[in-house]
Amino acid sequence: MTRKAAGNAPGHAAGNEAGEETGEEPGEEPGAAHWLFGDQLGPHFIDPARGGPRRDAPLLMIEARSVLRRRRFHRAKAHLILSAMRHRAAELGDRVRYVKADTYRQGLREAVGDARVTVHHPTSHAALAFVRSLPSVRVLSARGFLVTHDAFGRWADGRGTKHLRQEDFYRWVRQTHDLLMEGDQPAGGRWNLDHDNRQPPPRGATDLGVPAPYRPRESEIDDEVRADLDRWSRDGDVEFVGEDGPRGFPATRREALAALHRFIEHRLPTFGAYEDAVLTGDATMSHSLLSSSLNLGLLDPAECAERAEAAWRSGDVPLNSAEGFVRQITGWREYVWHVYWHFGTRYRESNTLGHHEPLPDWFTDLSPDGTDANCLSHVLRQVRDTGWTHHIPRLMILGSLALQRGWEPGAVTDWFHRSFVDGYDWVMVPNVVGMSQYADGGRMTTKPYTSGGAYINRMSDFCGPCRYKPTVRVGEDACPFTAGYWNLLHHHRDRFEHNPRMTQAVRGLDRLTDLEALLEQERDRRD
Structure with missing residues (x-):
C-alpha cells in the first residue's frame, strides 16, 4: 500500500526537539x-x-x-x-x-x-x-511516529497556540499519509465517525462476548525479573505500588505482532460502536491493548493503521471501527507526542484553574476500599491488579474525579505516569494536564472533560449496585460525581460561562434549587 509522506515515509520518525531534520546518515x-x-x-x-x-x-x-x-x-x-x-x-x-x-x-x-x-x-x-x-x-532523529517534528512545525506555523486542534491535525495526517481516503475525500464521506462510536453497552449484557485479547506466556526472563523486583523491594531499595500478576502485555516484537493480529482479526470489528462503553464484567471490551507495545517501540504506528485499513477494505471490519482505531493511533497518539514537544518544558507546570489539593493516600495506594463509589472502586481495583484500564475510565472516572476535587494537576500527571503500564512522560503530560485536568486553559482541548453521574450511568453498568444515585446531588445518596460536577462549574463559573461549549451547562446552575446545600456539602467533604 503506497503512502504519501508528511515530511517522511510512514513510520519514519520525528526530527529533533527544535523541529529540525538531522540529515544524519x-x-x-x-x-x-x-x-x-x-x-x-x-x-x-x-x-x-x-x-x-x-x-x-x-x-x-x-x-x-x-x-x-x-x-x-x-x-x-x-x-x-x-x-x-x-x-x-x-x-x-x-x-x-x-x-x-x-x-x-x-x-x-x-x-x-x-x-x-x-x-x-x-x-x-x-x-x-x-x-x-x-x-x-x-x-x-526520533523513531516510532508518523509525523516528524519539522513537518508538525510547518503544520502548526501561524495557527497560534489556541488553534492547534486535534481534529484539524488528524485530517491533515489522513490526507498526507493517504489513510482511509478515497481520492482526496475521506472514506465514507466523513472524517470523524465519533457519532457512531458512542453507543452505551448492550442492555443487560455483562460482557461484549468478543474473543479475549492476546495474552503472552511468561519466560525464564520474566522469572528473573520478578526475582529481582522481589529482592529490591525486600532490601528497601525500591518501592512499588500495585500487583504483579502474570505479565499481561507483550514484551517482544513477536508477541506484539501476535497481539496486533488477534486484535485486527477478532476484536476490531466490534471496537467502534462500543469504544466509549464500560462493563463491570468486561475490563477490556474490544480495545486493542496495544498502547504499551507502541510505547515500548515494539510496534510501529504505520503498521497498525495500515492493517486496520486493509481489514476495512477487505470487508472484514466496518468503517466506524477502522476509523476509530486509526484516529487513536494516527490522530490522538501523534497529536499528544507533538503537543508535548511543541509546548515545551513549562507546559507540565500549567495550572490555570488554580487547583492545589493533594491526592489522598487511598488513591495513590490504588486502594479500592477507599471509596464507596462503585465505579471508582472498580476502576482502582483494575488499575491495582493490571496497571491498565481503557480511556473512558481514565478520563471520565479517574481524571474527572481529580478535576472535580481540585487535585494538583502535576501530582495527578505523576500518578498516571507511574500507575499505568503504558504511561510515559510524553504520554501523560498532554493527556492529563491538557485534556483530563484542563490545566492549560484550553490550549489543547476546547472544554474540560468531566460529567455528573448521568454520563457514567448511561455508558456503564456501574451505577445499578452503587450506594449512590446518579440523579441525586445532595444528601447521603448523592453521587460524588454529580455533586462534584456542579461544584466545579460553580467555582469556575466566570471562566466556563464564556466558553461556547460550556455556556448551556453553566446556565444550569441557575436552575438548581439546592445549590447552596450542595456547596455546603462539598465544603464539609473537603474539611
Whole structure:
C-alpha cells in the first residue's frame, strides 16, 4: 500500500526537539556504539535505511536502577519494561552489551568509557537534556511516529497556540499519509465517525462476548525479573505500588505482532460502536491493548493503521471501527507526542484553574476500599491488579474525579505516569494536564472533560449496585460525581460561562434549587 509522506515515509520518525531534520546518515559515525533506551526496542530503531546505526555498529542497553527509585511505579509496569529490555537483549545476542548499573551515566562509563555513542531522540524532556549534556553522545532523529517534528512545525506555523486542534491535525495526517481516503475525500464521506462510536453497552449484557485479547506466556526472563523486583523491594531499595500478576502485555516484537493480529482479526470489528462503553464484567471490551507495545517501540504506528485499513477494505471490519482505531493511533497518539514537544518544558507546570489539593493516600495506594463509589472502586481495583484500564475510565472516572476535587494537576500527571503500564512522560503530560485536568486553559482541548453521574450511568453498568444515585446531588445518596460536577462549574463559573461549549451547562446552575446545600456539602467533604 503506497503512502504519501508528511515530511517522511510512514513510520519514519520525528526530527529533533527544535523541529529540525538531522540529515544524519549511519555511516557518518563509524565505530560508534548505538544506545537503545528501554522504549526503543523494535527493529525500526536499528534500521540503517531509516536513519539508524550502521549494520555493524555495536549496540548498548543500560538498565539503570535509579529510574525505579524516582517514583513509586506500578510493579507490573516495572516488570514489563525490564522484561522487554532483557528479552530484546537476548534477541540481539552478542551484538549488544547489556549493562546493569545504578545510573545511566555510570552504565555508559562502564560500557564505553569516553568513546562516541549515538542514540535516537529520547521520549522525554529530561532524557533529551541528559543525553545532549554528554559530549560523547550524538542524538539522532526520533523513531516510532508518523509525523516528524519539522513537518508538525510547518503544520502548526501561524495557527497560534489556541488553534492547534486535534481534529484539524488528524485530517491533515489522513490526507498526507493517504489513510482511509478515497481520492482526496475521506472514506465514507466523513472524517470523524465519533457519532457512531458512542453507543452505551448492550442492555443487560455483562460482557461484549468478543474473543479475549492476546495474552503472552511468561519466560525464564520474566522469572528473573520478578526475582529481582522481589529482592529490591525486600532490601528497601525500591518501592512499588500495585500487583504483579502474570505479565499481561507483550514484551517482544513477536508477541506484539501476535497481539496486533488477534486484535485486527477478532476484536476490531466490534471496537467502534462500543469504544466509549464500560462493563463491570468486561475490563477490556474490544480495545486493542496495544498502547504499551507502541510505547515500548515494539510496534510501529504505520503498521497498525495500515492493517486496520486493509481489514476495512477487505470487508472484514466496518468503517466506524477502522476509523476509530486509526484516529487513536494516527490522530490522538501523534497529536499528544507533538503537543508535548511543541509546548515545551513549562507546559507540565500549567495550572490555570488554580487547583492545589493533594491526592489522598487511598488513591495513590490504588486502594479500592477507599471509596464507596462503585465505579471508582472498580476502576482502582483494575488499575491495582493490571496497571491498565481503557480511556473512558481514565478520563471520565479517574481524571474527572481529580478535576472535580481540585487535585494538583502535576501530582495527578505523576500518578498516571507511574500507575499505568503504558504511561510515559510524553504520554501523560498532554493527556492529563491538557485534556483530563484542563490545566492549560484550553490550549489543547476546547472544554474540560468531566460529567455528573448521568454520563457514567448511561455508558456503564456501574451505577445499578452503587450506594449512590446518579440523579441525586445532595444528601447521603448523592453521587460524588454529580455533586462534584456542579461544584466545579460553580467555582469556575466566570471562566466556563464564556466558553461556547460550556455556556448551556453553566446556565444550569441557575436552575438548581439546592445549590447552596450542595456547596455546603462539598465544603464539609473537603474539611
